[in-house]
Amino acid sequence: xxxxxxxxxxxxxxxxxxxxxxxxxxxxxxxxxxxxxxxxxxxxxxxxxxxxxxxxxxxxxxxxxxxxxxxxxxxxxxxxxxxxxxxxxxxxxxxxxxxxxxxxxxxxxxxxxxxxxxxxxxxxxxxxxxxxxxxxxxxxxxxxxxxxxxxxxxxxxxxxxxxxxxxxxxxxxxxxxxxxxxxxxxxxxxxxxxxxxxxxxxxxxxxxxxxxxxxxxxxxxxxxxxxxxxxxxxxxxxxxxxxxxxxxxxxxxxxxxxxxxxxxxxxxxxxxxxxxxxxxxxxxxxxxxxxxxxxxxxxxxxxxxxxxxxxxxxxxxx
Amino acid sequence: xxxxxxxxxxxxxxxxxxxxxxxxxxxxxxxxxxxxxxxxxxxxxxxxxxxxxxxxxxxxxxxxxxxxxxxxxxxxxxxxxxxxxxxxxxxxxxxxxxxxxxxxxxxxxxxxxxxxxxxxxxxxxxxxxxxxxxxxxxxxxxxxxxxxxxxxxxxxxxxxxxxxxxxxxxxxxxxxxxxxxxxxxxxxxxxxxxxxxxxxxxxxxxxxxxxxxxxxxxxxxxxxxxxxxxxxxxxxxxxxxxxx
Numbered sequence: 001x002x003x004x005x006x007x008x009x010x011x012x013x014x015x016x017x018x019x020x021x022x023x024x025x026x027x028x029x030x031x032x033x034x035x036x037x038x039x040x041x042x043x044x045x046x047x048x049x050x051x052x053x054x055x056x057x058x059x060x061x062x063x064x065x066x067x068x069x070x071x072x073x074x075x076x077x078x079x080x081x082x083x084x085x086x087x088x089x090x091x092x093x094x095x096x097x098x099x100x101x102x103x104x105x106x107x108x109x110x111x112x113x114x115x116x117x118x119x120x121x122x123x124x125x126x127x128x129x130x131x132x133x134x135x136x137x138x139x140x141x142x143x144x145x146x147x148x149x150x151x152x153x154x155x156x157x158x159x160x161x162x163x164x165x166x167x168x169x170x171x172x173x174x175x176x177x178x179x180x181x182x183x184x185x186x187x188x189x190x191x192x193x194x195x196x197x198x199x200x201x202x203x204x205x206x207x208x209x210x211x212x213x214x215x216x217x218x219x220x221x222x223x224x225x226x227x228x229x230x231x232x233x234x235x236x237x238x239x240x241x242x243x244x245x246x247x248x249x250x251x252x253x254x255x256x257x258x259x260x261x262x263x264x265x266x267x268x269x270x271x272x273x274x275x276x277x278x279x280x281x282x283x284x285x286x287x288x289x290x291x292x293x294x295x296x297x298x299x300x301x302x303x304x305x306x307x308x309x310x311x312x313x314x315x316x317x318x
Numbered sequence: 319x320x321x322x323x324x325x326x327x328x329x330x331x332x333x334x335x336x337x338x339x340x341x342x343x344x345x346x347x348x349x350x351x352x353x354x355x356x357x358x359x360x361x362x363x364x365x366x367x368x369x370x371x372x373x374x375x376x377x378x379x380x381x382x383x384x385x386x387x388x389x390x391x392x393x394x395x396x397x398x399x400x401x402x403x404x405x406x407x408x409x410x411x412x413x414x415x416x417x418x419x420x421x422x423x424x425x426x427x428x429x430x431x432x433x434x435x436x437x438x439x440x441x442x443x444x445x446x447x448x449x450x451x452x453x454x455x456x457x458x459x460x461x462x463x464x465x466x467x468x469x470x471x472x473x474x475x476x477x478x479x480x481x482x483x484x485x486x487x488x489x490x491x492x493x494x495x496x497x498x499x500x501x502x503x504x505x506x507x508x509x510x511x512x513x514x515x516x517x518x519x520x521x522x523x524x525x526x527x528x529x530x531x532x533x534x535x536x537x538x539x540x541x542x543x544x545x546x547x548x549x550x551x552x553x554x555x556x557x558x559x560x561x562x
Contacts, residue, residue, distance in 0.1 A: 002333075003329060003330060003333035004333075005507075006333040006336040006337050006340070007329065007332060007333050007336055008503060008507065009336065009340070009343075009344065009347075009507055009508075010332075010336040010343060011503075012347065012500070012503050012504055012507055012508055013343040013344065013346065013347030013350075013508070015469050015473060015500055015504070016347040016348075016350035016351040016354065016465070016469060016504070016508060017346065017347065017350045018472075019350070019354045019465075019468060019469040019472050020349075020350035020351075020353045020354050021350075023354060023357065023468065023472060024353050024354055024356075024357040024412075025357065025409055025412060025413070026353055026357075026412075026413070026416055026420075027353075047409055048402065048405040048406065048409060050357065050361070050409075051360070051361050051364050051405045051408050051409070052361075052364055052401075052405070135479060135483065136479055139475060139478055139479060143471065143474075143557075143560060145557070154361070154471075155471060155475060156475055156479075157472050157475040157476040157479065157480075158472070159476075160479075208393070208396060229368070229369075229372045229400075230372050230375070230376050232376035232379065232380065233380065234376070234379040234380045234383040234392060235380075235383035235384055235389065236379065236383040236389050236392040236393075237379065237383075237392060242372070242397055248401065250397040252397055263372070263373075280383075281389065290396075290397070292396060292397035294401060296396070296399075297396060297397075
């Protein structure tokens with residue numbers, strides 16, 4: 001009895017150490033320290049990737065621009081395609097072969113994702129199946145309480161972390177590709193994304209979104225479904241709404257005249273969430289529209305279905 | 319002539335070796351289990367942390383946006399940085415909780431009469447409660463339970479997904495059985511000791527508190543404020559029934 005107890009304690013201790021070593025940030029710190037001592041390269045992922053679905057800065061190939069507005073399934077397929085094309089050739093072939101999609105085009109990837117979404121119960125699980133395999137997705141689905149990628153990812157052993165991160169990247173891009181435009185197509189761009197001469201503060205500064213010149217009171221629509229994380233007023237951004245679309249994607253709508261939603265409200269795609277205005281630090285009526293992915297703000301035009309960019313003089317801001 | 323002792327089996331030898339290194343592997347396993355539980359709790363609490371960051375960001379922007387020279391600070395935290403900050407906060411919270419709960423486990427010294435020791439200390443905590451005596455064992459119990467479930471799930475996933483696919487049902491049953499055994503074993507042999515050690519330390523520290531009316535309740539209040547939400551998150555992260 002005593003002998004069995006000693007061995008059981010040893011086995012349980014080994015299990016605890018294994019889990020802490022591979023599954024916690026302190027474990028990653030020890031792994032990194034050990035690698036530094038022995039002069040090798042640490043396999044530990046960045047500390048912050050231990051939270052959520054482990055999304056890491058996007059490392060994708062050339063991001064395709066959609067030619068027409070995309071349905072959610074097609075948007076996911078495009079996100080998955082961009083992620084897969086960023087992989088080394090051998091890994092790319094492995095992912096596509098796992099899904100029986102070699103050689104692949106976005107079209108049959110879209111069909112496969114739609115089928116898997118029905119089978120697995122959510123697009124998140126479908127992408128998990130694409131990058132981690134059907135069995136891993138099924139296992140995660142059977143044990144997770146939710147259907148979101150981060151709930152599913154928590155069920156998988158550490159060796160899947162890199163592939164879960166790929167699924168998270170594809171989901172992020174797919175969510176961004178599925179976004180609509182917050183204003184009618186007739187709204188003209190008065191200031192583009194990127195560095196520019198600041199109209200009020202002077203000097204060259206980074207503009208994190210696009211400015212769309214519209215009259216005060218124009219309905220501002222949510223670019224996609226999600227949850228309002230912030231509906232606030234400050235002297236710089238004015239009355240702003242921040243909508244979290246999940247998967248690391250959020251959109252921000254600044255300088256509104258009136259906010260029609262509050263923090264915590266769920267919103268659907270196309271729902272009117274504000275009336276545009278000229279509040280905050282602004283030179284004229286306009287909407288500052290910003291798209292944020294996990295690595296930072298990106299140009300929303302890169303995700304907008306190929307409409308010509310029209311430029312006009314009008315209101316702008318920081 | 320006395321009977322010759324039966325030859326030692328490999329298991330005997332392994333058990334003897336395990337006994338020799340018990341003084342080191344037991345404290346380390348307690349520390350590791352609590353660390354795994356703390357991480358599971360901090361990960362689950364991410365959504366709440368993000369809400370706090372959003373609220374703080376809105377308040378900060380409203381404040382610094384009032385003056386021209388501080389207005390550029392409004393751009394300091396954008397929507398993508400808010401996730402970064404929330405995860406950073408979760409990491410800091412986790413590391414502080416590890417320092418308060420997991421690292422002290424390395425001081426565990428095993429006694430033969432653990433059950434008696436627990437009863438005595440629990441009785442003392444009930445008779446003269448202090449924040450330390452109440453909060454630390456409770457929080458340690460919650461995170462150790464959550465850690466046991468996390469280890470069980472990792473083991474189940476590793477066995478289930480590591481075995482050849484044709485084994486199918488057998489692999490699933492084997493994985494589930496191993497996970498259930500691991501969770502029960504961890505709760506019975508490791509998590510339990512972690513709670514006892516947390517109670518021992520809380521008792522020692524409580525005995526050093528000056529005997530005024532308020533001090534037993536105020537000492538450790540900051541740590542309690544930090545750890546109690548984590549304990550609630552740990553319970554949410556412990557799907558105990560899913561192993562049955």
